[in-house]
Amino acid sequence: MNPKISRHDINLEPFMVTPPDFNRQTVLMQTERGFKSEVVNIVKLTATEKLFQIRISEPCERENFTFLPGQFVMLELPGCGEVPISIASSPSNREFIGLCIRKVGKVTGMLHRLEPGAMVGIRGPFGTYFPMQKMVGCNVLLIAGGLGIAPLRSPIYWINEHRSEYKDITILYGVKEPGQILFDYQFEEWRKIYDLNLLTIIQNPDENWRGKVGLITDLFEDISIDPENTFAIVCGPPIMFKFVCTHLADIGIPRQRMFVSLERRMHCGMGKCCRCNVGSTFTCLDGPVFDYWTVMNLKEAI
Amino acid sequence: MLFKTITKENFKKMVECLLEENEVIGPKSRDQDLQGNKIYRFLKINSFEELEMDYTRSYSSPKNYFLPFKEDLATYRLEDKDWEQEIRYTIHPRVIIGMRACDINALLKLDQVMLKSVYPNPYYFARRQNTLIIGLDHEPLEDCFCRSMNTDTAFHGFDLFLTDIGDKYFVAINSDTAYIIINQFNAREVAEEDQGRYKIVKEQIKSKFKTQVDISILPELMDLEFESEVWKKWGDKCLSCGSCAMVCPTCYCYGIEEDTDLTFTKATKRRFLYSCNLLDFAAVAGGHNFRPEAHIRLKYRYYHQFRGFVEAFNQSLCVGCNRCGKACPAGISPKAVIDDLIRTEKK
Amino acid sequence: MKYLGITLKRPKVGFFDFTGCEGCQLQIANKEEDLKDLFGLVEIVNFREISSERREDYEIGFIDGCITTDSEVARLKKIRKQAGTLVAMGACACLGGVNNLRSRFPLPDVVKEVYDGHPVDTGPVRKVSDVVHVDIELPGCPISKPEFEWLVRHLVLGIEPQFPKYPVCVECKQRLNSCVLDMGMMCLGPVTRAGCNAVCPRNRLGCWGCRGPSEEANFESLMEILREKGFTEEHIVERVKFFNAFSGILNSDC
Amino acid sequence: MTVKTLKSLNIDIKHLCRVEGHGDIRIRVEDGKLAECTWAIVETPRFFEVMFKGLSIEMTPILAARICGICSISHALASARAIERALKIRIPEPAHKVRLLAIHAETLQSHSLHLFFLVAPDFLNVSSVIPLMQTHPEVAETAVKIKGFANRAADLLVGRSTHPIAIKIGGLTRIPRKMQLRELAKDLDATIPYLWKALDFFKGFKIPDFVRETELVSLRGVNRYPFIGGNLISSDGICKKEDEYRSMTNEYIGDFSNSKLTRLSRESFAVGALARFNNNYDLLHPKAKEAAEGLNLRPGVHNPYFYNLAQLVECFHVMYESKELLPELIDSDTSEFSIHYKVRQCKATGAVEAPRGTLYHYYRISEGGKIEKADCVIPTNQNNGNIYYDLRKLVNELMVQGMEGKEIERLSRMLVRAYDPCISCSVH
Ligand SMILES: Cc1cc2nc3c(=O)[nH]c(=O)nc-3n(C[C@H](O)[C@H](O)[C@H](O)COP(=O)(O)OP(=O)(O)OC[C@H]3O[C@@H](n4cnc5c(N)ncnc54)[C@H](O)[C@@H]3O)c2cc1C
C-alpha cells in the first residue's frame, strides 16, 4: 500500500524548455520568464525622458518576438521591479525594440541610471493594438499629448511602411512646455518622407517658440476633418482624451473609430493581478487600446 | 462520479496512512472568541487527533495553499551588468482535508482565472496538480449564503467528498488517485440504506439555510447604483484594512515586488496577495490615485465580485461563505450591503 | 559594488542615540549572521554603542530616541547639518514614543517626583521632526532588523523607500492569526502602519500602534467599533496615547 | 628601579563608547595628585516612574520593557512580578518556567553581546567588532552562534527578544507549542559546543590585576541560582525580604550624576554577575563550576575586571539549566499559562536578577487597578557608586606604579566597561 500522493513535477513539463511566446496566450508557459535583453543605445530626449533601444539576446527569442502597434511590454530590472511600457518602435524592426521612458519613480528612475550594455528583462508583448488593418483606405488622425507621442511612434512607422494604403495622415501634438517636446529631431523626416501633416502646440511657450500656443483642441481650427472617412488614435492624459474625443464625436466621427490607450497601474500584464481593472475589464488584456465607445461604457475609465 | 461509504474508523486509518508520507492540512482550533466559539484555521496536522472534523468554518479560507500570501516567482543571480534568472515551481504533494463545498467552488472559480483564461498561471497549476482535496459537508451556519450563490454543493474540483451519515461517511469519488487510496481502506459499495440516509442528510442541510441574498438583478444594479449613497454609508465604516480579501476564498488580486540581498548578488521577484480595498491599490507613479476614497475601493470589491466577474465568466466570484463579513472589524458583510442596495433601488 | 552595471557608493553612516532605551540600536547588532554583509554595504564611521571609532564625515545619520534637553537639540542640529540624509529610527524618534506619557504632568512636578527637586537637565519631549527636518522615518518599537536592512539597501541604491501604506491587519490575516478583537482584546492594528509582520497579534496581544498611523487611517470608524465592543473611553484613550502615534488624529480633549 | 610618578594628566572621555547609554570619565592629575576622578552619568532622564502613574496595571510590563532595550525582558518580568505579588497571584507553573527560560535567554544574549561586542575588542586591541570579524573570524562565528540562539529562544518564548510581547500580568499571553520547544532544545544542544569554544578564547585573556574589597549584593536562590524573586543578601552578611528593597539600596542623589546612587553597609556596593557568583556559588550548575575552574575564577574574587569572566560562567549556567528546564516544560501540561485576577488596592515589590544585577520594581495600585506610585531601582544605579570608588583606587594605584597616561586611560575605560553599565536604563 502506498499512500503517498504521487508528485506531478511541472518543472519537467515540455513548456520549461520552450521559450515563452506571449502571443500564444492560452498555452502553459513560464509566464515570469523574461527575455534577457541588452540595452544597446540610450538617447536622452529631454530632462525626464530617454529612449532606450534594447535587443533580445537570445536569437530564437528575438525571432519569436513580434508585436503590433499599441502593444506594450513588461520591462524588468531584476531586484528593482517591473513596469509596463508601450513599444515605441516599428513592428518590422526585428532587431531592436524602442522604449521611450519617463523618469517618475523607482524602476524608471533606476532605468535612467543604466548605461548601454546593461541587461534588462522583457516579457510580452501584451495587450490590444491599434487596428491598423481596419483603417486601410481612410484618413488617420493621430493626436498625442505629452508622453502620449511614444506609443504613437509605432503606428506612425507602420503607416509609413504601408503608406500607399492610407490616405491623409495628420498628427496633432501638444505639450505643456517647450522643453518637453519629444522626437522633434524626427519631425522633418515625418513631414517630408513619411508625407504626414504634423502640427504642434504648446501651452506655456518661451521666447524662442515660434509655433502655435494653446491647448491641443485648439489645433482643430487648423485642420479639416472628413468624419465619414477618418479614424482617430488618441494618446495622452485622461483629461485630454476626454476633451478631444468629445470634440471628434461632435464633428461626427463614430466613437468606434476613435482609439485611446489607457494607463493603469499594472503588476503582471496578464489579467491576474487586477491592479489595472477598469470597470469590468482589465487594461492589460482588453486594453490598453480601447475604442472610445467601450471607454465610455466602462465605469471610472476617464 | 463514483460513490462509496467508509466507516469513520477506516477513515481515521486512511488519514493516518496519508500522514505518513504527505503533508496533510486540516481544520484545527487554537483560540476561542468572546462567545466561547472555537476559531478554526487550516493548518498542517501531525496526527489524526489534531484534525477537528466537527469544525464549523475556518476563519480564513484554505486559498493560501493554492495562492500563497507571499511566493517567490523567480530568483536571480546578479553579476555586474548581467544576470541569470531561475524559475522553479514548488511541488508539495499535499492533502487538504475538510474543505467545504463553497471552498471547492471557490477553487473552481479561481481555476477560471488562473488556468482557463489567457496566460495560465504555472505556479497555481503546480499547486493545484499536487493537492489531494477531501471535501466535507456541513450544516450551514447562521450567516452562510452559499445557497444563494449556487455554491452549496460541489460536483467536481475535489478528489473525495465526505458526507457524515452517522457512523460512516458517504463518499463521492472524483479521481483515480483517490479511488485507489480509499479502496485500500475497506470502502464499501453504497447500500440502499446508506443512500437513504445520505438523502435525508442532504435534505436537512438544504432546509437549514437561514440567510438569503438576492443576486438575480445584481449585475445590473451595480451599474445603476454606481453612484449610490449606500457605498458612501458603508465606505465610511470601512477601515481599508484588507481583512476581507485576505480571508476570502476567491479574492486573488496581488502585487509584485522585487528585492535584492545585502550584497546585490541575488534578487527575488515576489508575489504578494493584495487587496483592492487598500489605499494604493490603483495609485500610479506621480501620485494619481484612480480610487482615492475608501467607499470607491469598497465598491470596486463588490463590483468585481458581482459584476465584473459575471461579465467575464457568467458567474459571481463570491461563493457566499461570509468569511469577509465575519473578519471585517467594521462588520461590513455582503448580505448587509446588497440588501441595502436593493432597498434603495426599490425606494 | 555594482548593480546592473551601475556603480554604487558605499555610504558613510553614523548612528546617534538620544533619549531612549537603545533597543533600536540593539536590533542592528542582532541577526549577527548578516552583520558582515551589512558592514560591507555601508561604512560605519560613528556608532558609539559598539565601536570606539568616531568620525564626523558621515553622509547618512540614523537617530534614535526622542529629544529632550537643549544640548540634545544642539547636537541634533549639528548632525542634521552634516548628514545628507537623516533617518529617524524607532517610535521614540518618529513619534516621541512612550516618553510622551510624562507630558501628561507638568515638568516641574515630574522632576520633583523623581529627583526630589534636584536640578536635572531636561526639557519637553520632542520627536526628531519637531526639531529638524527628517528625510525618512523608520518606524517601530523596536525597529525590525529586516526592515532596517531593506532600508539600507534602498539608501545604497539611491531609491526612495516606500513603506507599506496599509494597516497591520493585512499582515495579521496573512499570518493566519486569530483576530484579537474577536477574542475580546483591544487592537489598533486596523489603523497602524504595517511592516512589523503583526508580531503583537501573533502573540495574542492587541496592537499598540508603535509604528504610527497607516496612511489615511479611518480612525473614527475604529473608535466606533471599539466603543461598540464595550471598551471604555478611558481605556481606549490610554491605549491610543501609549506610543503617541495618533496625536495628529486624536483631538486633544478626547 | 625608580618609580616615576606622573606629574600631570588630563583624561576627559565624553560619551564612553561600547557601553549602553551616555557616561563620561574625567581624570585630572595635578602635581602628582589626583585632583579629579569621576564617572559621570550624563544620560538624559526619561522619568519612567512618572510615566507609569495613572496607567492600568495591564500596561505596566509593556511600558517597563521600554526602560531598557537590552534587559527589556527583566524589566517586564520585574514589573509583572511586583504586580502579581501585590495582587497575591500565583502564576501557573508552565508560565513561570517559560519566564525563567526567557530571562535565561536574555542573560545569554546580554552577556554575549557584552563579552564579544563590547569587551573583546579591548583585549584584542581593535576599535570594535567590525574589524574583529576580519581578524578573528572564528571568534565572530562563536559570537554569532551564541547570540543567535539567545535571540531565537527569546523570540519563541516571549515573542521578541527586545521588548517582549507575551509577558502579561497573571502569566503569559500565549505559550510556545511543544514542537517548537523541542526544536529549541535541539537548537540549544547544537549551540553548547560554541560556549566551550568561547571559554577557550576568553581563557587566553590577561585580566588586569586590581582588587578593591567591596560589598556584593544579590538575590539569594532557594534551590536554584537566583533569577526571579528571592531574599536579598549581601556579602557583608545582611539578609532582607524582597519588600525591604528600599533599606537594601538606600537610594540617594549624588551631585555628579543624573542617575541615583545607592549604599548599604559601606560607601558603595556592587551587584551583577560577580556578586551573584560570589553569593550563590553553591547553586551554580556543575558545568558552570567547571567553566569557572577553567577560568581560574573562584568565589571571593574582588577584582572588578573579573565581571567579564563571571558573565561567561553564567552563560554556562543558563545554557545548562535551560537544557534541563526545556524537557521538564515539554513533558508537563502546558494548557494553563495564565490566570484571571481581580484588581484591588495593594502594593508590592518585584525583584529579579537582570543580566547586570538586581532589579527592583515597586508599585502601589489603586482600587480601580491604576498605578498610583512606581519606583524602579536599576542595577547600574547600584553599581555606579562602586565604579566611582573603584576608579579612584585604580588611578591612584596606577599612578604610583608610574603607568603612562594612555595606559591609565585604557584601563579606566576597561574598568567601567567591565561592569557592563546600562546607563539609559539607570537614568530611566
Ligand atoms: C500600458 C502602459 C503603457 C505605458 N507606457 C509607457 C511608456 O511608453 N513610457 C513611459 O515612460 N511610461 C509608460 N507607462 C507608465 C509607466 O508604466 C509608469 O510610469 C511606471 O510604471 C512607473 O514605475 P516606477 O517604478 O518608476 O514608479 P513607482 O511610483 O515607483 O511605481 C511603483 C510600481 O507601481 C506601478 N505603477 C506606477 N505607476 C504606474 C503606471 N502609470 N502604470 C502602470 N503601473 C504603474 C508599477 O508596477 C511600478 O513598479 C505605461 C503604462 C501603461 C499601463
Ligand code: SF4
Ligand atoms: S462571502 Fe465574502 S469572503 Fe466569502 S466568497 Fe463572498 S466575498 Fe469572499
Ligand code: SF4
Ligand atoms: S488582531 Fe488586530 S491587526 Fe490583526 S486582524 Fe484583528 S484587528 Fe487587525
Ligand code: SF4
Ligand atoms: S502589532 Fe502594533 S504594537 Fe505590535 S509591533 Fe506591530 S505596530 Fe507595533
